[in-house]
Amino acid sequence: MMLFMIVPLCALLSFSQQVRSADKCVCELTNSEQAFPHDKLSTVEDNASKCNMEITSQKILELESLLLGLDRRLPQLQEDVAMLEREDDGELYGVVSLQVIENEMKDIEQLIDRLNSTTMEDQHLALDVTKQLEDVKAEMQDMKRYDTMQVVMRQEANQRLKRELNQCRNGLHPIIQPTQPQHGNCPHGQFVNITGPRVNTVGEYPGTHKYGAWGRDPQPEVGKENWHWLVMMITSNRYSNYVRLYSSLSSLIVGVSVPGNIVIHTSNPTTNTIQGPNVVLFSGALYYNCYNQDAVCRFNLTAKTITTLQLPKGTRFNSKGNFCYLDECYPFTDLDLATDESGVWVIYTTTQDCGNLVLSKVENNENMTLGQTWHTSVYKLGVTNTFMACGVLYATRYIDKEMEEIFYSFNTVTGVEKFNIGIFIRKMSPNMYSLNYSPVDQMLHAYCDSIMVSYKVLFE
Known part of the structure; x- marks a missing residue:
């Protein structure tokens, strides 16, 4: 034997x-087999890690900041020269103005030098990293020959066969489309993961205004396609009375606000100002929880008008139905506003639903009405945040100070609930007080203890 x-x-x-x-x-x-080159594999891993460390979003932001600074300085110089030509008296005024212009030109020259230097460094870095990646790829291909049992090759073949089998099945049995109307046009496919963060900035108010929200308008007005907005809770971390606008992401990062604040009311708080951090901007209007009401407010940024939408009787408000986890609840998060490809949604809870999440579509008509409503079986006190993407509600929960999990989804088309999504978000700060999905660029914008962070949403 x-x-x-x-x-x-x-x-x-x-x-x-x-x-x-x-x-x-x-x-x-x-x-009789060759020993596997562990040292070689370790070197490849080190080179790959080095590539990840060298290519950072900070380098891109630095370049964008320099370009933004140059873009703002040149028109100012042109304006100063034009003023000199109009008002030069040939004596004292001309000497002073020329000195100012000379100083500005020196600053611009220094800015251009830094820009050129940064561009050259980035070019060299790109060449170096490309060469390193080619070397890493070659090394990994070379190490495939140590796979004498052909495990990797067979895995790749199995994956290819599975894809071909799925394609064959889908061809023989086409998917039956649901009879209910789609609430959002989702050309991207199925939501499968999140990467990032792509942006991590404190903006122009570092360390202040713990609660807030930020993002992009999914349906912007003409000429405002790249604008970003920011709402901070400026009174007791609970209330606000204005939205702050930025002409681009770079402007938000470096803290240059144009056109600045759009004020809802001079008092804060007062009737129809903002209560709680769960705010969104859609089609040039700000949607939020009205102060001291179980209602949604819509503030038109251009007309400066406010429309209110009363929510169903029994809706919990004034910090009685917050997002929570075991150690903490986020005050005044009773109502969560969300946007996706189809428009605006409101997520809340009622006494009739025993604290479970309720989802309603906000019809963006003249009077703003409440559309179709869905009742879920997920308890709101066990949820830290929600957002919408392509007509699907997603809920997150607190894992630890460094990680949040998207654990739940509710499909408004099929009515299917899932409690095993298992997509994790790496946090830059322990608490995520708001999450906004942007269908314009498929980004997820988070506001975390005064830090603005964004992640890329990946679809299959």
């Missing part, structure tokens, strides 16, 4: 036997 067990084990090994005594048997096993 022992002989039959030894032979398969030594199939790839040279085998010799030497009898030294009547009761002893000595086996010498010699490995």
